[in-house]
Each structure stands twice: as structure tokens, then as C-alpha cells.
Amino acid sequence: MSKDRQVAIVTGAGAGIGRAIAYRLAKAGYAVAVADVDANGANRVAQELRESAGQAEAIICDVGNKADSFRMVEEATEALGQIHLLVNNAGIVQLGPLANFSEDDWRELFRVNVDAVLFCCQAVLPGMVTQRRGSIVNIASWNGKLGAPNFGAYSATKAAVISITQTLAREVAAMGVRVNAVCPGIIAETAMREKVQREGQAYGLPTASERAKIIPLGRLGKPEEIASAVAFLVSEEASYMTGQSINVTGGLWLH
Numbered sequence: 001m002s003k004d005r006q007v008a009i010v011t012g013a014g015a016g017i018g019r020a021i022a023y024r025l026a027k028a029g030y031a032v033a034v035a036d037v038d039a040n041g042a043n044r045v046a047q048e049l050r051e052s053a054g055q056a057e058a059i060i061c062d063v064g065n066k067a068d069s070f071r072m073v074e075e076a077t078e079a080l081g082q083i084h085l086l087v088n089n090a091g092i093v094q095l096g097p098l099a100n101f102s103e104d105d106w107r108e109l110f111r112v113n114v115d116a117v118l119f120c121c122q123a124v125l126p127g128m129v130t131q132r133r134g135s136i137v138n139i140a141s142w143n144g145k146l147g148a149p150n151f152g153a154y155s156a157t158k159a160a161v162i163s164i165t166q167t168l169a170r171e172v173a174a175m176g177v178r179v180n181a182v183c184p185g186i187i188a189e190t191a192m193r194e195k196v197q198r199e200g201q202a203y204g205l206p207t208a209s210e211r212a213k214i215i216p217l218g219r220l221g222k223p224e225e226i227a228s229a230v231a232f233l234v235s236e237e238a239s240y241m242t243g244q245s246i247n248v249t250g251g252l253w254l255h
């Protein structure tokens with residue numbers, strides 16, 4: 001292991017946006033812990049990263065479970081060294097109107113999209129504070145900044161992620177740790193987008209190509225474009241930025 005190689009954890013890195021973030025960080029020289037509940041996805045991405053000369057470790061975990069997220073950080077530290085960067089990317093979506101949204105679905109959304117962010121931050125922060133150095137990026141969503149019918153529960157989780165980002169950033173700024181969020185718009189080539197497309201039909205939601213027509217840049221985003229924003233936020237180029245929730249939406253959302 002190279003002594004000066006920095007170490008990143010990316011949750012939900014076994015597929016989609018998380019996979020693209022893991023690749024981007026490996027390219028920037030990070031050793032990457034690929035943390036995912038899906039063992040096949042995590043192992044495949046870690047293997048691909050190692051083959052492209054990166055250093056990577058697959059860690060199978062359910063980040064919505066506190067003990068599991070703490071074990072994940074412990075194993076990542078043991079395998080790769082002290083953690084410099086955490087990307088809380090793992091997430092799920094469930095559609096439906098709030099008026100009759102199921103309690104089980106509501107709790108599962110908050111468990112995976114919100115509890116996990118808190119637990120993983122709590123697990124990495126002691127090490128970062130001791131080093132007086134660290135960076136956390138939470139993947140929220142433009143949906144966390146607006147009310148959209150049938151996305152109400154998901155939007156509430158992402159609004160919570162933005163709020164956690166703001167408070168935590170102020171709590172740990174003096175300890176050398178920066179905390180920011182990226183708010184993706186509509187991102188193609190992901191299982192989440194396919195699920196929304198498939199299940200959205202029942203609620204009369206627009207298709208991907210119909211949505212593209214209302215995006216000022218005229219197309220859906222790519223996972224790599226979210227990864228680029230993460231790479232910027234964790235770099236020295238963003239050394240004066242903390243507590244921010246950056247939109248990467250092709251102009252779809254401006255606030």
C-alpha cells in the first residue's frame with residue numbers, strides 16, 4: 001500500500017452513481033472501500049478497480065443498520081488505512097402519494113436514505129477529527145429541495161440529508177472536516193431511474209424522453225457527471241466550501 005494514498009469509502013458503490021464515484025476517486029489516486037449490500041456488485045466493482053491499478057476493497061454491509069455501518073468503517077480502515085473521505089451515496093426510492101403511503105415503505109426509506117448517513121458519519125468522524133482532516137459528501141437529490149407529487153417520502157429523506165449536511169458542516173468545521181452534498185437531477189443508466197420509469201407509469205409520471213424536453217441542457221445526466229462534482233468537492237479546489245448542496249441537474253433546478 002502506498003503510504004501517501006488517501007482512503008475513501010463510497011457507500012452503494014456496487015452500481016450506478018456510486019460505481020462512477022468509486023471509479024473517479026480511484027482515478028484521482030484514492031484507495032476505495034466499495035461498500036454495498038449487494039455482494040456481487042461490490043465484489044465486481046472492487047475487482048474492476050484493482051485491475052485498473054487502483055487499490056480497492058469490497059465490504060458487504062447494510063448501511064441502514066448501525067452496527068453494520070460501524071463494522072464497515074472498521075473493516076475499511078483495517079484493509080486500506082485511515083479514512084480521509086466518506087461518500088454517502090447508497091439510497092433507495094419508493095413512489096406513491098403521501099395520503100396512503102405505507103408505513104413500512106416510509107420507515108425503510110428513512111432507514112436507508114437518512115439513518116445510514118448519520119451512522120456512517122458517526123463512524124468515520126472520530127478518525128477524521130483526530131487527524132484534523134477529512135471530507136464527507138452526501139448524495140441528496142434535487143427532490144430534496146421541492147415537493148413533487150408521488151415523490152413525497154423520497155423527497156422528505158433527501159431534505160433530511162441536506163439538513164444533516166448543513167448542521168454537521170457547522171459542527172465539525174473547526175475540526176478540519178468539510179461536509180457537502182450533491183443534488184443530482186435525473187440521471188440515466190441507473191437501476192433507480194429504471195425503477196422510477198417502470199413504476200412511474202402507474203402514476204402518470206413522464207418518461208425519460210419526455211423529461212429530457214424540460215431539462216435546459218436537453219438531456220438526462222450521466223453518473224460520471226455526479227462523480228465529477230464529488231471529485232471537485234473533495235479536492236483542494238473546494239477548500240473553502242462546506243455545508244453546500246450543489247445541484248447537478250442540467251439546469252432543471254436552480255435553488
Ligand SMILES: NC(=O)c1ccc[n+]([C@@H]2O[C@H](COP(=O)([O-])OP(=O)(O)OC[C@H]3O[C@@H](n4cnc5c(N)ncnc54)[C@H](O)[C@@H]3O)[C@@H](O)[C@H]2O)c1
Nearest residue numbers: 012015016017036037062063090091141184187190191192
Ligand atoms: N438515479 C437518479 O436519477 C438519482 C437522482 C437523484 C439522486 N440520486 C441518488 O443517488 C444515489 C445513487 O443512486 P443510483 O441511481 O445510483 O441508484 P442504484 O439503485 O443504481 O444504486 C444504489 C446502490 O446502493 C446500494 N444500496 C441500497 N441499499 C443499501 C443499503 N442498505 N446498504 C448498502 N448499500 C445499499 C444498492 O445495492 C446499489 O448498488 C442515491 O442516494 C439516490 O437517491 C439518484
